Each structure stands twice: as structure tokens, then as C-alpha cells.
Amino acid sequence: MHWLPPNGALQGIALDHLLQRYLSIMFWLFIAAQVLILAAMFRRRSTRSSGAANRGQSTRVFLVAELLPLLAISGLYAWMIFTSHHLWAARREHAAGPQALQVEVTGVQFQWYFRYPGADGVYGTLHPDLVNAPAGNPLGLDPQDPHSADDVVSSILMLPADRPVNLSLRSQDVIHGFFIPGMRLKQDTIPGMPSHLTFTPAIAGDYPILCTQVCGLGHARMQARLRVLSQANYDRWLTAREQALHAAEATR
Amino acid sequence: MTTPTSDRWRFRVFTTDHRSLATLYLLLALAAVILGTLLSLAMRIHRIWPAYVFPLFGVPSPEQYLALVTMHGTLMVFFVLTVVPQSAFPNLVLPDQIGAARMALPRLNAAAFWISLISLLVLLAAFAVPQGAPISGWTSYPPLSAFAAAGPGQGTGMDLWLVSIALFCVAAMASSISFLATIFFRRAQGLRFSRLPLTVWSWIASSGLTVTAFIVLFAAAVMLLADRHLGTSFFLPAGEVINGIRQRSGTGSPMLWLHLFWFFGHPEVYISILPGMGLASSILANFTRRPVPAYGLMVGATLAIGFLGLGVWGHHIFVSGMNPYAGTAFGLTTIAIAVPSSAEVLTWLAMLFRGRMRLDTPMLFTLGFISFFIAGGLTGPVLAQPALDSYLHNTFFVVAHFHLVMAMAGVFTIFAGIYYWYPLLTGRRMNEMLGKLHFWVSVIAAYGTFFPMHYAGLAGEPRHYAQLTGPVESFASLIPVERGITWSALTLAAVQFVFLFNIFWSIRRGAPAGENPWSATTFEWLPNTHLITSSGPYDYGPGMETEASCPQGQPSSS
Numbered sequence: 001m002h003w004l005p006p007n008g009a010l011q012g013i014a015l016d017h018l019l020q021r022y023l024s025i026m027f028w029l030f031i032a033a034q035v036l037i038l039a040a041m042f043r044r045r046s047t048r049s050s051g052a053a054n055r056g057q058s059t060r061v062f063l064v065a066e067l068l069p070l071l072a073i074s075g076l077y078a079w080m081i082f083t084s085h086h087l088w089a090a091r092r093e094h095a096a097g098p099q100a101l102q103v104e105v106t107g108v109q110f111q112w113y114f115r116y117p118g119a120d121g122v123y124g125t126l127h128p129d130l131v132n133a134p135a136g137n138p139l140g141l142d143p144q145d146p147h148s149a150d151d152v153v154s155s156i157l158m159l160p161a162d163r164p165v166n167l168s169l170r171s172q173d174v175i176h177g178f179f180i181p182g183m184r185l186k187q188d189t190i191p192g193m194p195s196h197l198t199f200t201p202a203i204a205g206d207y208p209i210l211c212t213q214v215c216g217l218g219h220a221r222m223q224a225r226l227r228v229l230s231q232a233n234y235d236r237w238l239t240a241r242e243q244a245l246h247a248a249e250a251t252r
Numbered sequence: 253m254t255t256p257t258s259d260r261w262r263f264r265v266f267t268t269d270h271r272s273l274a275t276l277y278l279l280l281a282l283a284a285v286i287l288g289t290l291l292s293l294a295m296r297i298h299r300i301w302p303a304y305v306f307p308l309f310g311v312p313s314p315e316q317y318l319a320l321v322t323m324h325g326t327l328m329v330f331f332v333l334t335v336v337p338q339s340a341f342p343n344l345v346l347p348d349q350i351g352a353a354r355m356a357l358p359r360l361n362a363a364a365f366w367i368s369l370i371s372l373l374v375l376l377a378a379f380a381v382p383q384g385a386p387i388s389g390w391t392s393y394p395p396l397s398a399f400a401a402a403g404p405g406q407g408t409g410m411d412l413w414l415v416s417i418a419l420f421c422v423a424a425m426a427s428s429i430s431f432l433a434t435i436f437f438r439r440a441q442g443l444r445f446s447r448l449p450l451t452v453w454s455w456i457a458s459s460g461l462t463v464t465a466f467i468v469l470f471a472a473a474v475m476l477l478a479d480r481h482l483g484t485s486f487f488l489p490a491g492e493v494i495n496g497i498r499q500r501s502g503t504g505s506p507m508l509w510l511h512l513f514w515f516f517g518h519p520e521v522y523i524s525i526l527p528g529m530g531l532a533s534s535i536l537a538n539f540t541r542r543p544v545p546a547y548g549l550m551v552g553a554t555l556a557i558g559f560l561g562l563g564v565w566g567h568h569i570f571v572s573g574m575n576p577y578a579g580t581a582f583g584l585t586t587i588a589i590a591v592p593s594s595a596e597v598l599t600w601l602a603m604l605f606r607g608r609m610r611l612d613t614p615m616l617f618t619l620g621f622i623s624f625f626i627a628g629g630l631t632g633p634v635l636a637q638p639a640l641d642s643y644l645h646n647t648f649f650v651v652a653h654f655h656l657v658m659a660m661a662g663v664f665t666i667f668a669g670i671y672y673w674y675p676l677l678t679g680r681r682m683n684e685m686l687g688k689l690h691f692w693v694s695v696i697a698a699y700g701t702f703f704p705m706h707y708a709g710l711a712g713e714p715r716h717y718a719q720l721t722g723p724v725e726s727f728a729s730l731i732p733v734e735r736g737i738t739w740s741a742l743t744l745a746a747v748q749f750v751f752l753f754n755i756f757w758s759i760r761r762g763a764p765a766g767e768n769p770w771s772a773t774t775f776e777w778l779p780n781t782h783l784i785t786s787s788g789p790y791d792y793g794p795g796m797e798t799e800a801s802c803p804q805g806q807p808s809s810s
Contacts, residue, residue, distance in 0.1 A: 181712030192489020
């Protein structure tokens with residue numbers, strides 16, 4: 001469907017497919033209903049009294065005109081539940097496997113931060129009292145925690161293609177809406193309630209990240225970028241970030 | 253004592269007379285709808301001409317844009333789409349439709365109006381306080397709504413918003429209790445439940461929803477005020493940092509507000525649309541001169557919608573990160589409510605092809621209502637799928653959905669009701685030519701405004717954005733669409749002057765309506781002596797094509 005932005009996620013293909021099928025059915029139902037209304041308005045007013053129909057006939061009309069369409073439309077709804085529940089279950093009811101790349105997303109008025117746990121695979125502890133963006137610690141990373149040292153904090157979300165990702169979503173202040181249209185992905189970040197989101201970026205490229213939950217005066221400019229790279233390029237970027245981190249550590 | 257003939261009815265301000273109260277409610281809603289519309293036009297204009305300097309105001313800042321969003325939504329949802337169908341219309345005709353001389357609990361009912369008025373004034377005061385009106389949208393999710401530090405307007409403005417909403421809840425519950433008491437205890441002799449007009453059945457359902465849902469919103473508003481000023485933490489999470497500054501930490505969760513708010517918020521949709529659905533059935537029966545087929549099914553569908561409406565709130569928060577199984581469950585209940593809604597729509601469509609249709613203005617607006625209800629309703633089952641909502645949530649697709657199915661459908665039943673019941677208040681009919689002009693331009697401009705929003709939403713454009721710029725290149729291609737939407741919205745607003753002119757012009761110049769201008773059967777058109785009935789509300793039928801009708805009630809001989 002060319003109205004949607006290009007899809008770059010593995011799971012997005014099925015979603016686009018379903019959305020297109022539903023919307024085309026709904027569109028034609030819409031047209032049919034509007035034509036019916038207009039036809040009723042402009043039909044030749046027959047002077048013949050149609051009310052003379054006997055009771056049996058009107059029951060039959062009622063069955064044909066109402067109960068059958070109602071059954072049909074209920075069948076359509078049931079079909080929609082079955083087909084799309086599949087997709088929902090696949091996306092949300094299963095945790096990411098152990099091979100998934102771990103990235104933490106933090107919403108802060110009006111900025112997205114992305115944290116990579118580093119070589120140890122464990123996120124350093126965060127402490128709200130240590131939050132100090134001007135001093136380079138926007139998330140409040142605890143320097144006492146040994147796991148903190150190799151945590152890479154980025155304002156761009158870099159991901160390798162074709163590898164499942166497990167995003168841990170959190171917010172520092174108010175509710176934000178984490179939305180990557182190109183990955184067909186949306187979930188709120190709720191302060192005090194960390195949550196997860198799993199997907200697999202498939203096509204290399206740049207994708208906008210938006211905030212879709214009103215979060216204050218800068219809501220509309222709370223935008224970031226997802227860049228999907230080849231595994232090799234991703235490794236190169238992460239290594240460079242790790243080295244920069246060590247260099248900064250050494251000069252401190 | 254009121255009578256349906258206008259020559260004996262006099263408008264009073266301080267009164268328990270229900271028709272005077274209806275007039276007061278309509279004036280209150282008129283003020284709210286004019287302001288709410290102006291706010292929306294300011295948003296539309298700012299979106300496509302970001303540098304436009306508004307007279308006496310200037311260029312809206314981002315926070316002012318969000319204040320426009322918040323106040324537009326609050327005014328329209330509470331003071332227009334609730335006040336008219338659930339306060340003004342029942343006061344206008346409910347007692348008369350059941351042959352009651354007056355409301356049960358008349359003082360409670362009258363107090364509800366004055367509390368609503370105070371609520372509106374408190375809300376409007378938010379524009380005048382330092383930092384202005386709140387910016388957290390009509391849903392006011394905490395912590396944004398819990399801390400003054402979270403943004404401009406979140407201090408005094410937010411307090412006023414919460415007080416206003418709490419007052420509105422009290423008013424809505426008070427009038428609903430009065431309506432329910434009237435329906436249960438004041439019906440005319442012989443007016444069994446199986447003979448109630450469908451408008452009255454709708455008010456049973458919507459008033460039941462009002463007392464159930466608004467009490468929860470009232471509690472939520474009080475709890476949030478307590479969080480802000482009394483040191484509680486119902487909605488405050490631990491470790492809260494705003495703008496780098498540590499805030500008061502709590503042991504609560506914003507999720508509680510999401511659940512409480514939408515437990516109110518979704519029934520609210522049915523509170524504002526069910527009365528219109530009942531009115532649509534009545535008008536269709538009247539203007540096709542045929543009874544409502546499957547009356548029992550329509551009553552059942554109305555009650556089913558009301559009942560199921562209490563169990564679907566979670567579809568507003570599919571993407572909140574709540575348990576995915578809860579998402580599945582709320583998707584199921586939402587689809588379940590689509591079935592009785594579809595049954596009503598199919599009944600209406602079937603009603604269009606019986607008898608001879610008269611296309612007077614009330615009927616035109618009823619057809620417009622059906623058209624919008626279908627247009628907006630069909631995207632409901634799509635949005636009810638959590639998997640698809642996780643793309644469409646909070647995009648313009650949702651804006652299109654609810655503006656068609658709730659706002660436009662709701663407003664068109666309000667228009668239908670005003671054109672239809674206008675003779676009750678004035679003894680005259682509104683001008684038909686102007687009414688037809690009003691209808692055709694409105695219906696086309698409303699589609700022009702809201703239908704293209706589907707397209708913007710599918711492109712991923714979020715709601716609440718003042719600017720379409722930023723790193724999102726795809727939105728640049730939407731600017732022509734946005735321009736079309738704004739021009740349509742301006743047209744839609746402009747043609748309402750025809751309606752306003754018609755209302756005030758027809759008070760003195762409208763064609764005299766006579767006793768029963770639409771040859772209706774229901775009680776509100778009959779002289780209000782002691783009525784007794786032994787028939788159903790819509791005894792139209794063969795031989796009723798002409799002006800003759802079979803009124804539901806006769807004066808009792810006793």
C-alpha cells in the first residue's frame with residue numbers, strides 16, 4: 001500500500017498486507033452504504049403503497065435485508081479477529097530469544113536516548129538523582145556500578161539488519177509514545193513501568209522515530225532516527241563508540 | 253406547568269421548567285461550540301500557514317497549539333457532545349415523550365444546569381491564568397498533568413481543568429439521575445416499557461452509562477488533584493525526574509489514570525451518540541411513515557451497546573504496554589459491540605426503502621448522520637485490532653475515525669433534533685431552503701475535512717503536531733492534503749452561519765408550525781393533558797402516507 005511509508009521490518013509485511021485487505025473491504029462497504037443512502041433519497045417515489053405487503057413478506061424482507069447482512073458482517077469481524085490476532089500474538093506474546101540484540105530506549109522531554117549494554121551485556125544501574133544532561137549523564141548512570149562503564153548512550157538508534165531486537169522502553173518524566181512508522185512499531189514509554197518491544201529490522205536505511213503521546217511543549221519536535229546497517233557496519237559503529245568511551249575514561 | 257404549544261410556554265431563566273432548562277443548555281452548548289470551532293480553525297490555519305499572525309493574539313507557540321488541542325477537545329466532548337444529547341434534548345422532550353408534566357427531582361435537574369455553567373466558566377478561566385490553558389490534551393495523562401513543572405499551563409490551568417471536569421461530572425450525574433427517575437416513575441398510564449420511544453430507551457442507556465462512568469472520572473479528577481496538592485501518589489511513579497530536576501516520588505502508576513480515564517472515556521462516546529441513534533430511528537419512522545421494524549431488536553441493541561460499552565475501554569490503551577492478553581480481550585469486546593451497532597445501521601438502511609421518504613431538513617440530517625456513522629464506524633473494527641492499532645494509534649487515522657463516528661455523526665443528530673423539535677419551542681419551523689443549503693454544504697465540507705485525515709494517518713502523521721517539519725520527509729508530501737482539509741474546515745464553519753441565521757430569523761419569521769408539524773405519533777407533539785396510551789410509539793403504517801397519523805396517546809377520559 002503506497003500510502004504507508006516504506007516498510008523496513010520483517011513483521012511489517014504481514015501488517016501491511018492485513019491493513020490493506022481490511023481497508024479495501026471497509027472502503028467498498030462504505031461506498032455500498034453511501035450508494036444505498038443516495039439511492040433511497042433519489043429513487044422514484046412510488047405512489048404504490050409498499051406497506052400493503054403482508055406480514056409474511058415483511059418478515060422475509062427483514063430476514064434478507066437485515067439478518068443475513070448482519071450475519072455476514074459478524075463473520076467479517078470474526079475473520080478480522082482471527083487473522084490479526086495472529087499478528088499481535090507473534091509480536092507481543094513472545095519474548096525475544098536470547099540471541100536478540102538488547103537496546104534500551106528512554107523517553108525524556110523532548111529527546112529519545114538509546115543505550116547499548118556494551119560487551120558485558122548488562123545495563124549499568126540508573127539513579128534518578130544522578131541525572132545530569134549538561135554534564136553528559138542524561139540517564140543518571142551510576143559510575144560506581146561496574147556494568148556502567150561500557151554502556152553506550154546514543155541519540156541515534158543504530159541497528160544491524162536481520163537480527164531480532166529487544167527494546168526495553170522506559171521514561172524518565174512523562175508518558176511518551178515511541179513510534180517508528182517505517183518499522184510499523186509503536187508503544188508508550190510509561191514512567192515507572194518498563195516494557196518491552198521486539199522486532200527485526202530487515203531493510204537497511206534511515207527511518208524517522210516520532211513521539212506519539214503528548215508530552216509537553218516540545219512534543220512535535222521529539223524526533224530521532226533509526227539507522228539500519230549491515231552487521232559489519234553496525235559492529236564498526238559500536239566499536240568506535242566503545243573506543244571513544246574508553247578514551248574519555250582514560251582522560252578523566 | 254408546561255405545554256407543548258408555544259403560545260402558552262414562556263422561557264424563564266431561574267426555573268425548574270424543563271423546556272427553559274433545555275433552552276439554557278442549548279445556549280451554553282452554542283457558546284461552547286462556537287469557541288471550540290474557533291479553536292479548531294486556529295489549529296487548522298496554523299498548520300498550513302505557520303507564520304500567520306492571528307489578530308489580537310499573534311503566532312501560536314507550540315504550547316499554545318497544545319492548549320488549543322486540549323481546550324477544543326474538552327469543550328466539544330463535554331460541553332457540546334454531552335450537553336446537547338444528554339442534557340438539552342432530554343430536558344426538551346423527555347418528560348413530554350412519556351406524558352409527564354415535569355421532571356422527577358426537578359431541583360436536582362435544575363441544579364445540574366447551573367453546575368454545568370460554573371464548570372464551563374471555570375474551564376474558560378484557564379485561558380486567563382498565568383501560563384494559560386493546560387497542554388496535556390483532553391485525556392490529561394499524568395505525570396504530564398500531575399506536575400506543574402512538566403510544562404506551561406500545567407499549573408493553575410491544569411487545576412482549573414480538573415475542577416471544571418469534576419464539577420461537570422456532578423452535573424451530568426445529577427441530571428441523569430433525574431432523567432432515570434422520571435422515566436421509571438412518571439410514565440403516562442399505559443406507557444409500558446415496550447411502548448417507549450427509542451429516544452427514551454436511549455436515555456435509559458445513556459443515563460445509566462453517565463452515572464456509571466462519570467463517577468469514575470470524578471474520582472480520578474479528585475485523586476489527581478490530591479496528587480497535585482495533598483501529597484498523595486495515586487498516579488505518581490517512583491524516580492520521577494523532570495527537566496533534570498528530581499520530583500516528588502510516588503508509589504503509584506500513571507497506568508491507573510489511563511484505566512480510570514478510559515473507563516469513563518469510552519462510555520462517554522456512547523453517552524453522546526446513543527440519544528442521537530434513538531432520534532434517528534424516530535425520525536426515520538416519521539419521515540418514511542412506517543414503524544420501526546424489529547423494535548425489540550433496536551431496544552436490545554441499544555441496551556447491549558450501553559452494557560458492552562462499559563467493557564471496551566482498553567482499546568484506547570493497546571499501545572500503553574499493558575499485558576498483551578488484555579489487548580486481545582479488549583479487542584474481542586470491541587468487536588462484540590460492533591455487532592449491535594451494525595444491527596442498528598442495517599435496520600436504518602432497511603427503513604430507507606419502505607414507504608415514501610419525505611426529505612425535510614430533519615430527515616436530511618438524519619441521513620447525514622447515518623452516512624457519517626457508517627463512514628467512521630467501519631474503521632472501528634480495524635482500529636479494534638491491537639496489531640493494527642499499534643501502527644494507527646494516535647495518528648490522524650484515529651482523528652478521522654472519531655471525528656466521523658462521534659463528532660460529525662453526533663453533531664448531525666443534534667442538527668436533526670434542532671430542526672425537528674424547533675417548533676416545540678417557537679411554534680414555527682426553521683426555513684427549509686436555508687436548512688437544505690446548510691445540510692448539503694455541511695455534509696460535503698465535513699467529508700472534505702475528515703476523510704483525507706485517513707490518508708494522513710496511514711502515512712504515519714501523528715496527532716497533536718503543530719508543525720509538519722522535522723526529519724520526517726514523508727509529511728512534506730501531505731501539505732497539499734493538509735491545505736485541502738483546512739479549506740474544507742473553513743467552509744464547514746462558514747456554512748454554520750446559515751444555520752445560526754436560520755435559528756434566530758425563524759423565531760419570528762418561520763412558517764407557523766401548527767400543533768404537530770411532522771405528523772408525529774410521539775407524546776411530545778400532543779397537547780399535554782392527562783394522556784393515556786394503548787399503542788406503540790411508531791404506529792405509522794399503510795394509510796398514513798398522508799398527513800394523518802395515529803398518535804400514541806389520547807387524553808384520558810377521567
